[in-house]
Amino acid sequence: MKYKFATFVVAIATLPAASMLGAQQDAQKEIERYRQLLADGNPAELVEMRGEALWKEKRGPKNASLEQCDLGLGAGKLEGAYAQLPRYFADVDRVMDAESRIVHCQIALQGFSKDELSKRPYSLTQGERQTDHEALTAYVVGLSRGAKVALPQAHPKEKESYLRGEKMFFFKGGPYDFACATCHGVDGQRIRLQDLPNFQKADNAQRAFTTWPAYRVSQGAVRTMQWRLYDCFRQQRFPELAFLSPASVDLITYMGVKAQGGTMDSPAIKR
Amino acid sequence: MADPMRIRAQLKGDTTEVRVLMAHVMETGQRKDAAGATIPAHYIQNVSATHNGKSVLSAYFGPAVSQNPVMNFSFKGGAKGDKVVITWTDNKGDKRTDETAIA
Amino acid sequence: MQRRVVIKTGGSLAMIAAAISAGVLPQSAFASWNKNAFDAKNLNDVVKAMGGSTAEKSGDIAITAPDIAENGAVVPIAVASKLANTESIAILVEKNPSSLAAQFDIPGGTEANVGTRVKMGQSSNVHAVVKAGGKYYVATKEVKVTLGGCGG
Numbered sequence: 325m326k327y328k329f330a331t332f333v334v335a336i337a338t339l340p341a342a343s344m345l346g347a348q349q350d351a352q353k354e355i356e357r358y359r360q361l362l363a364d365g366n367p368a369e370l371v372e373m374r375g376e377a378l379w380k381e382k383r384g385p386k387n388a389s390l391e392q393c394d395l396g397l398g399a400g401k402l403e404g405a406y407a408q409l410p411r412y413f414a415d416v417d418r419v420m421d422a423e424s425r426i427v428h429c430q431i432a433l434q435g436f437s438k439d440e441l442s443k444r445p446y447s448l449t450q451g452e453r454q455t456d457h458e459a460l461t462a463y464v465v466g467l468s469r470g471a472k473v474a475l476p477q478a479h480p481k482e483k484e485s486y487l488r489g490e491k492m493f494f495f496k497g498g499p500y501d502f503a504c505a506t507c508h509g510v511d512g513q514r515i516r517l518q519d520l521p522n523f524q525k526a527d528n529a530q531r532a533f534t535t536w537p538a539y540r541v542s543q544g545a546v547r548t549m550q551w552r553l554y555d556c557f558r559q560q561r562f563p564e565l566a567f568l569s570p571a572s573v574d575l576i577t578y579m580g581v582k583a584q585g586g587t588m589d590s591p592a593i594k595r
Numbered sequence: 596m597a598d599p600m601r602i603r604a605q606l607k608g609d610t611t612e613v614r615v616l617m618a619h620v621m622e623t624g625q626r627k628d629a630a631g632a633t634i635p636a637h638y639i640q641n642v643s644a645t646h647n648g649k650s651v652l653s654a655y656f657g658p659a660v661s662q663n664p665v666m667n668f669s670f671k672g673g674a675k676g677d678k679v680v681i682t683w684t685d686n687k688g689d690k691r692t693d694e695t696a697i698a
Numbered sequence: 699m700q701r702r703v704v705i706k707t708g709g710s711l712a713m714i715a716a717a718i719s720a721g722v723l724p725q726s727a728f729a730s731w732n733k734n735a736f737d738a739k740n741l742n743d744v745v746k747a748m749g750g751s752t753a754e755k756s757g758d759i760a761i762t763a764p765d766i767a768e769n770g771a772v773v774p775i776a777v778a779s780k781l782a783n784t785e786s787i788a789i790l791v792e793k794n795p796s797s798l799a800a801q802f803d804i805p806g807g808t809e810a811n812v813g814t815r816v817k818m819g820q821s822s823n824v825h826a827v828v829k830a831g832g833k834y835y836v837a838t839k840e841v842k843v844t845l846g847g848c849g850g
Binding site: 366373374 | 599600614616617618622634662
Binding site for chain 2: 774795
């Protein structure tokens, strides 16, 4: 199917140079219209519903729900919590992103083990039912719609997380000598027809950070921010980014701070 | 068991606008798995919508309707609080019914 | 319409079945999934399977769809008909393995305006076939896809 796309690109490329830019702009406009047509009716809502039911269900060895989970704003206070994560949690003396904290609550409140929760955090193939982790994350982020991104940076460990994330963002490595910044540190980069956000610009960073997790129509599934970074690492040919690893949390802190003030609109719907 | 639908029914003037999200794989029967075996078709075939027990839409889907189907329609005669009931059945005989009150 | 008549006159299911097998009533007159229509490979065959002969072009049918879809797996299509007595609306993708994607029966009181999302294996014409007053009408719009929606 990538083949089909190639034909399309070639078709554009063979147009006379003068009309080429125009054609590209028209295509971009139509793609924008396509995205707007999709926006009302996001199947992520189905996953959020399942997540809500899971959140409130008594489960695990301790037969408890997640309703007393503290995502940083106090036990059981979910509204707006995602927009202020990652943040420092005194009970574990470290910075956690939303997904780490949800898993933490499943361990602390419900008695699940980290191993079993980390085994298969993401649904694999198209059509497979979304994992509990994806459903819970979709539910939690959905409760921050409209909230402003406001990651606390007062605690030394929050600052350290940001600085490590920044370092990692610019770290070049792998067989392609790639960094996150190669694609996301300059203007005008794109993969196929997707414009890539330049994280050095607040509006770009906000647009990206506030729309993940997202329902990917090509995969028929909600994908989380942990998955997004895992897949970026794969595309860069970096070593596998471990689920909930300090590296993943630090990168999310970096992106979140760059996106401060943006308005959460997630789960979004994407190509 | 199939996951619940998400149904939104909103009264605008004298028209009730309905949007339905259905959780379904909508497998075409054209795809192959990693081992090269064809994945059997599995898709919603019938969707019916009723308002106060009266049919307001019957839809028939083929496998070309997208995964997690979305359906929009509208009808006249609804009032706030009235029930809109949606039922789907798929080619394997699975079935799901959900309802919502018009807002 | 025929179904209502049969029910009103007290026809039993057995009688209806007998009528179908005797070829008195077309299968499409009944509210059920029309296998022949969903198996059909082109516009004409779909219209025939629905019980019509041909579909006449109409400017009273509006198709709302993107000119270019980023992903063929999910192409939003809405169809609105201004034709009097619209009874059903069908969405067809010409170049899909089977053309008919979805069909909607529109009872009285329901607007002749429906929308859903379909898969498109490649750039193709999309047809909206409307049955109104017992006749079939069609409108067509081309949709380009940059990524086919059947392989993943």
